[in-house]
Amino acid sequence: xxxxxxxxxxxxxxxxxxxxxxxxxxxxxxxxxxxxxxxxxxxxxxxxxxxxxxxxxxxxxxxxxxxxxxxxxxxxxxxxxxxxxxxxxxxxxxxxxxxxxxxxxxxx
Amino acid sequence: xxxxxxxxxxxxxxxxxxxxxxxxxxxxxxxxxxxxxxxxxxxxxxxxxxxxxxxxxxxxxxxxxxxxxxxxxxxxxxxxxxxxxxxxxxxxxxxxxxxxxxxxxxxxxxxxx
Numbered sequence: 001x002x003x004x005x006x007x008x009x010x011x012x013x014x015x016x017x018x019x020x021x022x023x024x025x026x027x028x029x030x031x032x033x034x035x036x037x038x039x040x041x042x043x044x045x046x047x048x049x050x051x052x053x054x055x056x057x058x059x060x061x062x063x064x065x066x067x068x069x070x071x072x073x074x075x076x077x078x079x080x081x082x083x084x085x086x087x088x089x090x091x092x093x094x095x096x097x098x099x100x101x102x103x104x105x106x107x108x
Numbered sequence: 109x110x111x112x113x114x115x116x117x118x119x120x121x122x123x124x125x126x127x128x129x130x131x132x133x134x135x136x137x138x139x140x141x142x143x144x145x146x147x148x149x150x151x152x153x154x155x156x157x158x159x160x161x162x163x164x165x166x167x168x169x170x171x172x173x174x175x176x177x178x179x180x181x182x183x184x185x186x187x188x189x190x191x192x193x194x195x196x197x198x199x200x201x202x203x204x205x206x207x208x209x210x211x212x213x214x215x216x217x218x219x220x221x
Contacts (some may be wrong), residue, residue, distance in 0.1 A: 002113075017191045031207060032207050032208070032209075034209050034210075036212075042214070042215070042216050043198055043212040043213060044151075044198070044212050045212070046209050046210070046211060049209050088151070089208075092207050095153065095156070095166075096210060098151040100148075100149065100150035100152050101149060101150065
């Protein structure tokens with residue numbers, strides 16, 4: 001059973017600090033990795049995609065991929081209360097598989 | 109304005125009735141998907157379609173049906189055979205196949221009583 005695992009949280013981070021969200025996956029042949037943000041009652045919104053090992057930065061967001069260790073992470077710098085949401089990790093295998101998400105709470 | 113639309117936002121039905129959820133996209137994406145999300149649960153794939161007039165069952169297709177007669181449209185019918193139809197239904201599309209990122213519509217919240 002192919003799986004994408006995330007800590008459900010909640011992860012509480014003070015405003016202005018770095019939030020670190022982690023995701024592990026089971027299939028070594030996965031090639032595409034995505035992070036989505038989902039506010040309560042809303043649909044998921046794509047915030048980052050990453051395809052090769054290393055870091056990819058976009059504004060306050062950095063995605064990190066380590067295929068050898070089969071994990072992908074999302075760093076949010078200078079966390080804001082508006083970053084409070086559930087973050088879904090998604091991994092492409094023969095189809096895209098979503099993790100159940102990590103709830104992030106930014107403390108003002 | 110490109111995007112994915114789902115209607116209605118909220119839908120209420122009596123048990124035993126079939127109901128069809130609409131999903132339309134003007135992104136010129138080839139692939140479209142239906143998921144359901146229950147409280148505290150992840151996204152579960154119901155059906156997906158990579159080209160017009162072709163679709164495949166996902167992980168929880170029982171009690172659902174779809175059609176893909178046009179590239180832009182992928183309606184989902186929740187039949188009376190679906191045992192627990194109350195859920196948040198999400199439609200998504202992607203440029204081609206599963207290796208590409210998916211973009212989601214706003215969702216339809218279905219309540220069956």
